[in-house]
Amino acid sequence: MLRTAEREAQSLIFMEDICHAYRMGEQCLSILDNISLTIRHGESCAILGSSGSGKSTLLNILGLLDRPTSGRFLLNGRDMANATPDECAGIRNRLIGFVFQNFNLLPRLSALDNVALPLRYRGYSRNQSRQFAHRQIELVGLADRLTHRPADLSGGQRQRVAIARALAGEPALILADEPTGNLDADTAQEIMGLLLELNRTQAVTLVMVTHDATLAKQLDRRLHVQSGRIIEALPTGKGRGD
Structure with missing residues (x-):
């Protein structure tokens, strides 16, 4: 029991x-099956899997965009079981930065x-927001x-720009x-290097879904x-934390 309490206290993510x-009609389709996962503050972690494996569902739960059917999920020590939609939105805004494949920038x-x-959205004035955004873009x-x-980029x-936007709220988790x-490939490696540098220098926890095993090997886990279900790969010596 003490070990579990210690893991909870040391973890940003505890599942x-x-x-x-x-549920589809009379059928119940299981997407995630008794997953237990701990990710500490400042770690970098790759999530890999084929289409339909459940990795997107896992990411949606981590991002408070979906709720698990059962089990315990603590985010930064907060039990999310009874969090209201408004509370989840507030936590997302303060704690989490999202980076998407399609950038999702407003044209x-x-x-x-x-x-x-x-x-x-946090209530900062236009000038305050732009000053802080300027620093993130730099x-x-x-x-x-x-x-x-x-369109000009x-x-x-x-x-x-999408990464700078994700960092704008000074999140604990990307x-x-x-x-x-x-x-x-070359640009992908540039972006990977930037994310890992931010993980090191800003101590922001990085969780990344990817199909690229070569990029995944550069992360801690x-x-x-x-x-x-989750199967964790053994360290290869190439990740920062190996």
Whole structure:
């Protein structure tokens, strides 16, 4: 019992016996099957798996976009079982930054305003939001692209803007869903390097869904989701924490 309490206290993410199922007519389709997972503050973790394995469902639960059918899920020490939708939205806004494969930038806004937008939702003034967004864009190496709209940026530059937006709220956790999926190999490695550098220097926990085993090996841990269960790969010596 003490060991479990210690893991809970040291973890940003603590999952115990998580199950998730959908009902279709008279059938109950199991997506996640008794998953237990602990991710500490500052770790980097890859989630791999084939389509339909349950990895997207797992990411949605981690991002408070879906709820497990059963089991315990603690996020930064908070038991999420009884959190209301409004409470989940508030926690997402404060604690989690999302990076998506398709960037999800607003086409009519500049890079600066795309990054500043989440801060406006927090109640910051336009000037405060833009000042903070400016610093985040500098951090990802795009200080000379502040006024450019997404259509005027390369794929790699758009993803850098998306990462800056994810960092705008100073999250403890970045959830990246195939962040290099639409990029060529060289640009993908650039983005991977940036995410790992932010993980090291900002102490932000990084959880990334990817199909690229080569990129996954650069993270501390590799979790394979197979038929709703997690199998963790043994360290290979290539990850930062190995």
